[in-house]
Amino acid sequence: MHPLTELFSVTKKLYDHVQQPLPKGEERDRYIEIIAELLQRREELIPQVGPPKTDQEERIARTLLDYNRKLTDRLTVVMREVGQDLNQIRKKKSTGKQYENPYTSRTQDGVFFDSKK
Numbered sequence: 001m002h003p004l005t006e007l008f009s010v011t012k013k014l015y016d017h018v019q020q021p022l023p024k025g026e027e028r029d030r031y032i033e034i035i036a037e038l039l040q041r042r043e044e045l046i047p048q049v050g051p052p053k054t055d056q057e058e059r060i061a062r063t064l065l066d067y068n069r070k071l072t073d074r075l076t077v078v079m080r081e082v083g084q085d086l087n088q089i090r091k092k093k094s095t096g097k098q099y100e101n102p103y104t105s106r107t108q109d110g111v112f113f114d115s116k117k
Contacts, residue, residue: 003048008060010045011067014038018074022081032082035075 017038023031052058 003045003050004052004057004060004064007042007045007049008064010038010041011064011071014042015067015071015074018071018078022078028082035078 014035017031017034020031022028052061
């Protein structure tokens with residue numbers, strides 16, 4: 001298969017995949033793994049692609065650029081959602097630790113410094 005058409009095929013699969021809503025739970029891990037695999041495959045194919053030589057290759061290249069813009073926007077949204085979820089998990093984890101052992105964290109309001117000599 002010609003590198004440009006293979007790149008188009010992988011890009012189309014990636015585009016179709018990221019158009020699906022971000023799943024919850026363990027399905028989310030597989031969703032992210034597929035994105036990573038397809039991005040890795042695209043990264044391997046891009047250096048193999050040369051400038052378009054025919055009109056058909058020119059059309060494929062333009063379509064690829066269009067998909068690339070859409071992918072960038074959607075992947076930014078997906079990354080933001082995953083980042084928010086990670087922040088929530090970290091916050092729940094720290095809150096849970098404070099609840100389990102409230103005396104491990106020290107606060108300044110319980111400290112007294114004697115300034116007399």
